[in-house]
Amino acid sequence: MFEEVIEGLRRPQKMIPSKFFYDERGSELFDEITRLDEYYPTRTETRILEENIEEIAGAVGEQSVIVELGSGNSTKTRLLLDHMADISAYVPVDISEEYLMKTVRMLKKEYPDLSIKPVCADYTKPFQIPPIAKPFEYYVIFYPGSTIGNFRPEKARLFLKTISKLLVPGGGMLIGVDLKKDRETLEAAYNDSRCVTAEFNLNMLVRMNRELNADFDVDEFEHLAFYNEEKGRIEMHLVSRQKQEVHLQDEVISIDEGETIHTENSYKYSLEEFRELVKEWFEVQKVWTDEKELFSMQYLVK
Ligand code: AVI
Numbered sequence: 001m002f003e004e005v006i007e008g009l010r011r012p013q014k015m016i017p018s019k020f021f022y023d024e025r026g027s028e029l030f031d032e033i034t035r036l037d038e039y040y041p042t043r044t045e046t047r048i049l050e051e052n053i054e055e056i057a058g059a060v061g062e063q064s065v066i067v068e069l070g071s072g073n074s075t076k077t078r079l080l081l082d083h084m085a086d087i088s089a090y091v092p093v094d095i096s097e098e099y100l101m102k103t104v105r106m107l108k109k110e111y112p113d114l115s116i117k118p119v120c121a122d123y124t125k126p127f128q129i130p131p132i133a134k135p136f137e138y139y140v141i142f143y144p145g146s147t148i149g150n151f152r153p154e155k156a157r158l159f160l161k162t163i164s165k166l167l168v169p170g171g172g173m174l175i176g177v178d179l180k181k182d183r184e185t186l187e188a189a190y191n192d193s194r195c196v197t198a199e200f201n202l203n204m205l206v207r208m209n210r211e212l213n214a215d216f217d218v219d220e221f222e223h224l225a226f227y228n229e230e231k232g233r234i235e236m237h238l239v240s241r242q243k244q245e246v247h248l249q250d251e252v253i254s255i256d257e258g259e260t261i262h263t264e265n266s267y268k269y270s271l272e273e274f275r276e277l278v279k280e281w282f283e284v285q286k287v288w289t290d291e292k293e294l295f296s297m298q299y300l301v302k
Helices: 002-009 024-033 040-051 053-060 075-082 097-110 153-164 183-189 196-211 271-278
Strands: 064-069 089-094 138-143 172-178 221-228 233-240 244-248 251-255 260-267 283-289 295-301
Touching: 002 244, 024 196, 040 053, 040 075, 040 172, 040 183, 040 283, 040 295, 053 075, 053 172, 053 283, 053 295, 064 075, 075 097, 089 097, 153 271, 183 221, 183 233, 196 221, 196 233, 196 260, 271 283, 271 295
Parallel strands: 064 089, 064 138, 138 172
Antiparallel strands: 172 295, 221 233, 233 260, 244 251, 283 295
16 A cells, blocks of 8 residues: 555655545445435435336346445345345455455345355456356346446456456446536535535545554645546545645655645546447446436446
8 A cells, every 4th residue: 555655646646546545434434425415326326226126137137146346235235136036146246354244244144045155356356256056147247336437447448358357248247337417416426515525535644644654634635526527527636735744654745735636536427438438348238327317327248
């Protein structure tokens, strides 16, 4: 972590990779974000899933193995599992072993007949799916939450390539993708009135202080989130309120007044742009969306 953070802070546009948001407090804050009025993605995605669950379950197919990338304890997973009683296995993949095991223990109680095969791995790198006892037709990757939006498009393409290598032709991916929309709705989602997103952003510095022995004065930074229309993404930054020096172990970083540390991108796609993004590896077979076209759930086939 230290090397990656220092390297990012030495760039002309300072940055800290967004994956470092998610320590224990960061994960709690993100959970809170998903329940905010302004943060439309989670509730819209859940509603799309609920309203179309029969059709979605039909697209995924009963004879499949569901491989979920990232946290697997959400309402969305249960919705899918509740409607797919006969799937051959459920494979949650998560980098945190503790979190993964907690999920497995909970799901085993709720779905005693379901075969659960957890994989502790960084899903952005190649990983192996364990042997499945029951016969099955395909793996179907479940990747909700529009987390793909946190990758730059080049990275997203590489990620899709890695994922498609897990699949045989005909295998699928059920993915949540946030859509382009008016600036006001987008910016409100990342500038909530209760300032939970601001705390989530600033918590990055709290974590750096604790884990990297840094001395960021957290009160001297403020949250900034805006829609960069040209790039089609929400950008989150931490803005320095004054000229300051920060120490990380033996390293000294100078930051000017008004200078920012870029902490996150969240790309938004039109349906056409997303189709274009995946086309080397996947064909978009079906898209479900809400009436305002805020968010989409898409079934991609290799
Ligand atoms: C996890 N990811 C899809 C969220 C997003 O909307 O890009 C992370 C987030 N950042 C601020 N609010 C939510």
